[in-house]
Amino acid sequence: MNAPARLLQAALAEPVRHQFTRAEYHAMAAADVFQPDLDLELIDGELIEMPADGHRTIDWNAVFNRWLVESLSPTFMTIPNKSLEISDHDEPKPDFWILTPT
Numbered sequence: 001m002n003a004p005a006r007l008l009q010a011a012l013a014e015p016v017r018h019q020f021t022r023a024e025y026h027a028m029a030a031a032d033v034f035q036p037d038l039d040l041e042l043i044d045g046e047l048i049e050m051p052a053d054g055h056r057t058i059d060w061n062a063v064f065n066r067w068l069v070e071s072l073s074p075t076f077m078t079i080p081n082k083s084l085e086i087s088d089h090d091e092p093k094p095d096f097w098i099l100t101p102t
Contacts (some may be wrong), residue, residue, distance in 0.1 A: 017046060019044075019089060020047060020089070025040075039051075041091065044089055064095075065078060065096065068096065072098065075100070076098050077099050077100075079097040080095065080096050
């Protein structure tokens with residue numbers, strides 16, 4: 001196979017994906033492997049870079065959080081923007097958790 005054909009074949013190949021655990025993700029973060037301003041979430045073992053929240057997202061989240069607190073209290077409580085440890089390969093950071101108080 002000539003060089004251009006090999007390059008084309010390599011370009012069309014599926015990328016190699018590496019699955020990480022939450023422990024590996026936290027160890028890499030502790031070792032400062034990631035840029036400080038990156039907002040990463042571990043989804044199905046993959047590190048996904050999330051876009052920064054714009055002013056409209058921040059405004060809407062504030063309005064929505066106020067509505068949630070006023071509408072659901074005291075039966076439920078909201079926790080905004082905290083990581084959720086779901087499994088060894090999943091740690092998303094949803095805009096809100098809605099929980100029943102303990």
